[in-house]
Amino acid sequence: MLTTLTRKERERQQREAKILQLARGMLRESGYLGLSMDRIAAEMEYSKGTIYQHFRNKEEIILALANEALEARIELFEQAATWPGNTRERISAIGAAAEEFVERYPHYFAVEQIVRSSSIWEKTSDERQQFMRSCEQRCMQIISGIVRDALAHGDLTMPKNRAPEDLVFGLWSLNFGSYIIMASSNSLGEVGIGDPVAALRDNQSFMLDGYGWRPFSHEADYPALMDRVRREVFSDE
Amino acid sequence: MLTTLTRKERERQQREAKILQLARGMLRESGYLGLSMDRIAAEMEYSKGTIYQHFRNKEEIILALANEALEARIELFEQAATWPGNTRERISAIGAAAEEFVERYPHYFAVEQIVRSSSIWEKTSDERQQFMRSCEQRCMQIISGIVRDALAHGDLTMPKNRAPEDLVFGLWSLNFGSYIIMASSNSLGEVGIGDPVAALRDNQSFMLDGYGWRPFSHEADYPALMDRVRREVFSDE
DNA sequence: GTCACAAAATGACAAGTTGTCAAAAATGGG
C-alpha cells in the first residue's frame, strides 16, 4: 500500500518534470506565445485535462520554471557568500555566481521578463507568488549582508542618504538590464559592444569603486578571482 | 482634388492616432494580452478589417508605439547633449533627459519589454524594425559622442580593453534595468529601496566616478544640475 | 473472478483570440 502510493507519487513528479521540461523548450524556442497547453498535452501523450491537473493555467507553469531557477540561484549565491576573503572579494564571488546562474539557467531571464509583464503575474497562485517574492528577498539579504559586513569592517562607507539596499539595487539592475539586453539584442557587436560580459564585469567593478569599496579594482585582479571562484566553487554540481 | 486627398489623409492620420491612443491605454491597463484588436475596433466604432488596414497585426501597433516614443527620446537626448558645460555635466544632462523621457512616456518600458520578448519582434515589418534599430544606434552615438569628447578633453581615460561603448552599455543597462524593476515590482519599499529614482542617480554617478570621469560626484552637485536641466531645458514642450 | 467504489484521464465544448477576404457600401469624376 505504501509502495503503491509512492509509485503514484513518483509518476506524478516525473510527469510534472516532463511538463516543465517541454515548457522550457517551447518557451526558449518561441516565447510566451509559443508555449501551448495543447502542444504540451500532445507531446506528453496525455489529454489536456491531465496537464491542467498539475498546473491551474499556463502562467503557473511559467512561474514554476522561475521558482525552480530562483531556488537554484539562492543556492549559488549562498555558496558564493561564504568565499573566504575580504568583502570586496566576496561581492565579486556573487558576481561569479550570477554568471554561473545565467549559464546554467539560460532561459531564466526570458521567464522573468514574461513574469514581469503585467497581466501574467496576476493570474498565478498566491503560493508561487509568495515563493518568488521570498527568493527575491533572500537574494537581497545575502547581498546586502555582504554590504553591511563591508560597512562594519570599514571597507566601505555609505554615502549620505543611501542605504545598503540602494547599492544592491544598482548591482541588481545593472545585471538584470545587461542580461536582458544581451539576450534580446542580436547585434550588440554592430553598435560597438564586443564583449558584453566583460563589459558588465567592469561596469560592476567601477560602480563599486565609485562607492569607495576597498580594495579598488586597480588594486586587485577581480576578473581573475571570478574565474577562480567559478572554477573552484561551481565546477562540480 | 488636392484638398480631398489631404482631407482623407488627415482623417487617416487621425484614425491612426486614435488607434495608438487606445492601444496605449489597453497596454497600460493590462499588458500585451489586454491589447485586443476586437476591442480597439469596437471602441473606434470601426470594423476589424479597417484596423488591419492601418496595421498588419497587433505587434505592428506595439512597435509603432515604441517608435513614437523612441523618436521623442532622441529629441530629448539631442537637446540634453547640447548643454553648455563640461563633459561630466553633459552626461548628467543625458540622465536628466532619461528621467524626463520616463515621465513623458511612462508606457514605453512596458512596450520595450514586450518587444524584447522573443516571437513578438519576428512578426513585425522590416521598416519598423529598421527604424527602431536606427533610433537605438542614434542614442548610442549621442552618448558615446560625449564619452569621446571627455576622452579628448582629458576628463576621462578609458580603462584597458574597454571601448566608449562599453561605458554607454553600463549606463544603458543600469537605466533600463532600474526602470523595468521599478515598473514591475510593486514592493521595492519592503526590500529596503525607499527612493529608487534617487538611488539610480547615485548609482550612475558612482559608476562614472569609478571610471574616473572628472569632476567627480563629490566635487560637484550633479543632482542639482539634473533638476536644473529638467527645469530649464524640458519645462516647455 | 467479480463487484463496488474511488480516483484519474479524457476530449468535446464554451468562450475567447487573430487575421482574411468576398461581398457590400461609399466615394467622386464624367
Next chain:
DNA sequence: CCCATTTTTGACAACTTGTCATTTTGTGAC
C-alpha cells in the same frame, strides 16, 4: 445619374485557454 474605384464590413477559418460531464482505470473486499 452612373459606374469604376476605393473603402468598409463582418462572417469565417484557425487557432487559443480552461472546464467538466463522461469514460476509463485502479484498488480492495468478497
